[in-house]
Amino acid sequence: MAQPLExxxxxxxxxxxxxxxVAFTALALGGFAGLLQTLVRSGKFELPAGISYYxxxxxxxxxxxxxxxxxxxxGFQFAAVSRTTxxxxxxxxxxxxxxxxxxxxxxxxxxxxxxxxKASVLYTFYAPLQAHAGFYIGLALVVVGSWVSGFAxxxxxxxxxxxxxxxxxxxLAFMSVTNMVLWLVCTLGVAATVVFQLIPWSLxxxxxVNVLLSRTLFWYFGHPLVYFWLLxxxxxxxxxxPKVIGGKMFxxxxxxxxxxxxxxxSIPVGFHHQLLEPGISxxxxxxxxxxxxxxxxxSLMTAFAxxxxxxxxGRSQGATGLFGxxxxxxxxxxxxxxxxxxxxxxxxxxxxxxxxxxxxxxxxVHNTIWVTGHFHLTVATTVxxxxxxxxxxxxxxxxxxxxxxxxxxxxxxxxxxxxxxxTFMSGSMHFAGLLGAPRRSAFSTYGNSPQALEWIPYxxxxxxxxxxxxxxxxxxxxxxxxxxxFAPKGETEFxxxxxxxxxxxxxxxxxxxxxxxxxxxxLILIAxxxxxxxxxxxxxxxxxxxxxx
Amino acid sequence: xxxxxxxxxxxxxxxxxxxxxxxVVGVSAFAAGQQPPxxxxxxxxxxxDSTPPFDHPGLVKxxxxxxxxxxxxxxxxxxxxxxxxxxxxxxxxxxxxKDVIHxxxxxxxxxxxxxxxxxxxxxxxxxxxxGEYTILCNEYCGAGHHMMTARIKVVE
Ligand code: HEM
Ligand SMILES: [Cu+2]
Ligand SMILES: [Cu+2]
Numbered sequence: 138m139a140q141p142l143e144x145x146x147x148x149x150x151x152x153x154x155x156x157x158x159v160a161f162t163a164l165a166l167g168g169f170a171g172l173l174q175t176l177v178r179s180g181k182f183e184l185p186a187g188i189s190y191y192x193x194x195x196x197x198x199x200x201x202x203x204x205x206x207x208x209x210x211x212g213f214q215f216a217a218v219s220r221t222t223x224x225x226x227x228x229x230x231x232x233x234x235x236x237x238x239x240x241x242x243x244x245x246x247x248x249x250x251x252x253x254x255k256a257s258v259l260y261t262f263y264a265p266l267q268a269h270a271g272f273y274i275g276l277a278l279v280v281v282g283s284w285v286s287g288f289a290x291x292x293x294x295x296x297x298x299x300x301x302x303x304x305x306x307x308x309l310a311f312m313s314v315t316n317m318v319l320w321l322v323c324t325l326g327v328a329a330t331v332v333f334q335l336i337p338w339s340l341x342x343x344x345x346v347n348v349l350l351s352r353t354l355f356w357y358f359g360h361p362l363v364y365f366w367l368l369x370x371x372x373x374x375x376x377x378x379p380k381v382i383g384g385k386m387f388x389x390x391x392x393x394x395x396x397x398x399x400x401x402x403s404i405p406v407g408f409h410h411q412l413l414e415p416g417i418s419x420x421x422x423x424x425x426x427x428x429x430x431x432x433x434x435x436s437l438m439t440a441f442a443x444x445x446x447x448x449x450x451g452r453s454q455g456a457t458g459l460f461g462x463x464x465x466x467x468x469x470x471x472x473x474x475x476x477x478x479x480x481x482x483x484x485x486x487x488x489x490x491x492x493x494x495x496x497x498x499x500x501x502v503h504n505t506i507w508v509t510g511h512f513h514l515t516v517a518t519t520v521x522x523x524x525x526x527x528x529x530x531x532x533x534x535x536x537x538x539x540x541x542x543x544x545x546x547x548x549x550x551x552x553x554x555x556x557x558x559x560t561f562m563s564g565s566m567h568f569a570g571l572l573g574a575p576r577r578s579a580f581s582t583y584g585n586s587p588q589a590l591e592w593i594p595y596x597x598x599x600x601x602x603x604x605x606x607x608x609x610x611x612x613x614x615x616x617x618x619x620x621x622x623f624a625p626k627g628e629t630e631f632x633x634x635x636x637x638x639x640x641x642x643x644x645x646x647x648x649x650x651x652x653x654x655x656x657x658x659x660l661i662l663i664a665x666x667x668x669x670x671x672x673x674x675x676x677x678x679x680x681x682x683x684x685x686x
Numbered sequence: 687x688x689x690x691x692x693x694x695x696x697x698x699x700x701x702x703x704x705x706x707x708x709x710v711v712g713v714s715a716f717a718a719g720q721q722p723p724x725x726x727x728x729x730x731x732x733x734x735d736s737t738p739p740f741d742h743p744g745l746v747k748x749x750x751x752x753x754x755x756x757x758x759x760x761x762x763x764x765x766x767x768x769x770x771x772x773x774x775x776x777x778x779x780x781x782x783x784k785d786v787i788h789x790x791x792x793x794x795x796x797x798x799x800x801x802x803x804x805x806x807x808x809x810x811x812x813x814x815x816x817g818e819y820t821i822l823c824n825e826y827c828g829a830g831h832h833m834m835t836a837r838i839k840v841v842e
Pocket of ligand 1: 197578604
């Protein structure tokens with residue numbers, strides 16, 4: 138008789154589903170804003186009723202960059218932790234719900250001030266543009282809520298370790314904890330600027346703000362933020378996809394090592410977003426550029442592990458020749474196909490990232506629409522397609538349903554639509570950016586400047602891509618709603634791969650959190666202490682707030 | 687920890703490339719002086735109009751074919767906004783902001799830097815090709831952000 142499927146506890150499933158529900162609502166609204174942006178930028182369309190382009194853009198950035206990602210990730214990780222280390226304790230689950238409601242109330246509050254035009258400061262809210270205090274307070278609640286949920290996961294993991302002394306923790310739990318440690322350490326920076334600088338200043342308790350300090354604290358958070366998005370996608374690649382295709386995980390301990398390297402090298406690197414800024418010495422910029430590039434090592438490990446998994450599986454199925462294994466992969470299974478397309482897009486995406494972070498090349502692309510093209514490949518394709526791929530088993534697993542063949546086919550089409558739309562939109566963003574077209578800008582010919590006229594064909598191509606992508610958003614919403622409410626009842630597996638080789642002792646050593654957190658702190662201190670002291674000691678007079686929209 | 691032989695080769699190759707790459711970047715930064723704009727001079731953003739050189743913004747001749755171009759940036763304009771530069775001139779551009787953060791970009795060239803209140807930013811470039819160039823703001827600064835522009839004419 139077949140073994141019963143290992144399932145996420147029903148009460149934990151509800152917690153995870155609540156997060157996914159907010160995430161997909163954000164996708165629907167944010168996706169519509171994205172469509173409007175591409176239409177405006179084509180020059181052929183104007184927003185009705187005097188709605189500002191920048192209100193729409195703030196909505197899009199906050200909903201997709203911050204809300205969709207954070208909610209999906211925390212929901213997914215609650216499910217992963219519950220699946221691999223057992224049902225949450227009542228205390229942990231209650232803590233998780235407190236986190237969820239804090240984040241949801243915070244989101245609603247920020248959204249209210251954005252949509253009423255009181256916070257058109259974009260999702261990076263650079264001072265001295267000054268939003269309504271409610272916008273910053275809402276964001277602070279989102280961050281605090283995510284911490285509360287992080288602590289629920291830590292507590293659950295600690296309890297598992299106590300009752301399983303001398304055992305290596307399940308890979309997905311280890312990875313979730315690593316990602317939440319990363320998140321906790323990096324959000325300290327953004328929380329510091331929001332709580333100690335921006336909230337008192339927007340409430341009128343202080344009248345001036347140190348602009349460079351605020352930006353530096355923001356970017357201390359802003360880069361690790363992108364790894365917080367990426368690591369859950371890697372969790373799916375390392376720990377789920379091998380099972381989906383019917384193979385084994387290439388190496389459990391190397392996967393853990395890769396995650397620890399991401400934790401170490403994704404934080405002390407925010408200056409690569411500030412390369413063109415005054416007030417920071419080029420020496421410290423270069424130090425952080427070097428640290429930035431260290432993440433190439435775990436990235437190469439990840440690429441190797443993926444292709445090794447695919448090839449070993451193909452050969453175990455009798456594939457021969459150099460590329461024969463490719464034909465053995467389950468191309469018609471959306472749970473595999475969507476993340477796989479995401480992986481392919483990471484090849485140009487990663488290459489673009491190397492260009493952006495280069496000490497000198499950055500000057501060519503900084504703040505051009507090239508950068509927007511870049512992160513629509515990384516987060517809006519690689520990460521998002523992997524999240525979609527995970528939803529195809531996660532949602533039916535949590536709701537006790539099964540994905541039908543028709544929905545699977547629709548999911549394959551969705552993936553192709555997304556890939557085509559993104560190729561148009563992101564591709565033309567990259568080209569226009571190389572010609573100098575700025576990002577975060579409504580349509581303008583800059584007084585019929587010959588340079589700006591050259592960008593228009595690319596902007597029209599972006600609108601074509603944006604329209605195709607919006608069709609992709611409608612398709613994914615149809616699939617998700619079907620899986621949540623209408624798909625036939627049944628049991629769906631939450632796939633978790635086994636390692637090809639038995640656990641190594643090394644894996645146990647990798648759970649030395651005191652060591653890793655100590656190293657993280659040391660690297661941060663090396664990279665940031667001197668420049669931050671400089672920024673504070675040599676600060677110019679602070680800035681008053683401006684509301685220029 | 688067991689690492690497959692091919693993975694060792696792959697990582698050794700990757701790390702080797704990384705070292706070469708970072709060395710090239712480092713040498714061109716510190717030996718050849720190709721650093722990103724990182725001026726450390728500060729200024730009171732509310733007294734820009736009375737602080738030299740921004741009290742008289744514009745092009746200043748400093749030597750044979752050497753110029754300084756001082757530009758005041760504020761929502762939503764560059765001052766001055768029409769500039770003539772002789773072809774082949776080596777120009778050091780100094781900028782500062784009177785209000786929020788702006789960007790300073792000349793599409794089609796490598797001129798690109800952040801303009802922040804309280805700081806002067808600076809870079810040096812040579813205008814070798816005659817013609818019209820556009821200055822634009824590439825950091826969001828408010829409702830008129832995409833209208834912020836100025837012209838440079840490089841003349842024989
Ligand atoms: C229908 C799909 C989408 C379309 C048409 C779209 C379109 C756009 C456009 C045109 C911009 C740049 C506008 C500008 O700089 O002026 C933009 C910015 C952005 N997009 Fe998207 N996008 C889509 C999906 C996504 C997704 C799925 C994510 C994240 C997961 C995302 C995250 C962002 C972020 C963070 C920004 C930056 C906002 C800013 O610079 O303030 N987008 N998007
Ligand atoms: Cu970054
Ligand atoms: Cu601007």
